[in-house]
Amino acid sequence: MPTRTPLAEVATSDAALRRFLHGLPGVDAVGLEARAAGLGTRSIKTTAKAFAIDLAISMIDLTTLEGADTPGKVRSLxxxxxRPDPSDPTTPHTAAVCVYPDMVAVAKDTLGPASGIAVASVATAFPSGRAGLPVKLADTAEAVAAGADEVDMVIDRxxxxxxxYLEVFETITSVKEACARPDGTAAHLKVIFETGELQTYDNIRRASxxxxxxxxxxxxxxxxxVAVNATPANTLLLMEAVRDFRAATGTQVGVKPxxxxxxxxxxxxxxxxxxETLGDDWLTxxxxRFGASSLLNDLLMQRQKLSTGRYSGPDYVTVD
Incomplete structure (x- = not known):
């Protein structure tokens, strides 16, 4: 990390922010992709695999973000x-459900206050991020007022x-303020980069x-x-960024492919x-988190395979 500009002064001007971001070490694309590919060859078997499947289920943000979403679909989600597997009560629940702001109240009412499942809502003119700041803040405020525990905002690429850069920075800080509730608590803010549109690994590091x-x-x-979403390489780059950020500031930030x-x-x-990259501190x-919908079904079928020794039929899981 460059040390020319103290972090407290990084965003005092557009020039200072640009100087800091362009002073970050360049990304070795070949090395990054080789490390990501190498980690992907590791094998997990038997009891470790069973543990990992349950952990992955507990990390899913189960998502529906379609124009045809209905209250009934959200309640089903x-x-x-x-209860991801109604036939097996030992199956862990997911971390969250993720919906549009107008469906937050439906999700909160369905889950109830003691489910342990967060309700996340996309905001800020998702998925394009192309709207004026007042619209983005109103979008966020609607979700928070409806009870969203988490807000997934998207930057203007x-x-x-x-x-x-300063415009993007100030938009994030404004949305962060809009996540505050009257009782002094706040919805957690997830910032989406749309890495497939950022063109270079250096840009992904700067955005992080x-x-x-x-x-x-x-x-x-x-x-x-979009066509290119999470990849092992771009997710590894986010992991390295949060690791280095905690080392520099003491603040831990989560990662969501x-x-x-x-x-x-x-x-x-x-x-x-x-x-391998972050350790146990992030392995919760x-x-x-995984932003996914179809992933859960495969995890459930693999879970049953481990417990029964056979694969389920196609009707074992619901079609989302």
């Missing part, structure tokens, strides 16, 4: 989050790629530091709405990466 400096509680790869993670094998690769639902 919440029921699945609570056009502003970021144009070098308007920018978001963390602005107060992000989590940094998240993607919306799941989202989009394209569909199989148990995929999930295991990411858990190995967390363990509090600090690591």
């Amino acid at each position: 919440c029921a699945k989050a609570l 056009g502003a970021f790629l144009s070098g308007r 530091w920018l978001a963390m400096l602005a107060g992000a509680d989590f940094i998240k790869t993607s919306t799941g709405k 989202a989009g394209g993670i569909r199989t148990t094998k995929d999930a295991m690769k990411y858990l190995v990466m967390v363990n 639902p509090e600090w690591f």
Whole structure:
């Protein structure tokens, strides 16, 4: 990490922020991809695999973000989050459900106050991020007022790629303030980069530091709405950023890969990466999440395979 500018002074001007972000070490793309690929070859077997499957289930933000979402669909999603496998009560519940702001109240009512499952809501003109600040803040305020425990905001990639870093920084800080509740608590803020549109690994590293400096509680790869979403390499880069940020500031920030993670094998690769790069401190639902929907079904079928010795039929899990 560059030390020319104290962190407290990084965002005092656009020039200082640009100087800091462009002073971050460049990313060795070949080395990053080779390390991510190498970690993906690790094998997890028997009892360790059973533990990892349950851990992965407990880290899922079970998501529905479609224009055709209905209250009935959201209630069904919440029921699945609570009891992913109704035939096996030992199956852990998911970490959260993630919905649009207008569905937050439905999710909160369905889950109840004691479920242990957070309700997350996308906001700030998801998935494009192309709206004025008043619209973004109103979007956030609607979700928080409805009871959202977490807000997943998306940055304006056009502003970021144009070098308007302070604008992006101030938007994040404003949304962070809008996450506050009258009782003094606040919804956790996840900041989505849409890494598939940031063009370079250097930009992903810069976006990570920018978001963390602005107060992000989590940094998240993607919306799941573009061609390139979470990959092992771009997620590893986020992990390295949160590790280095904690070393520099003492503040821990979570990581959430989202989009394209569909199989148990995929999930295991990411858990190995967390363990090897960040360690036990991040190996909990509090600090690591999967943004996914179809992943849960594969985890459930693999879980049953471990317990019974045979694969389930196609009707074992619900179709989301």
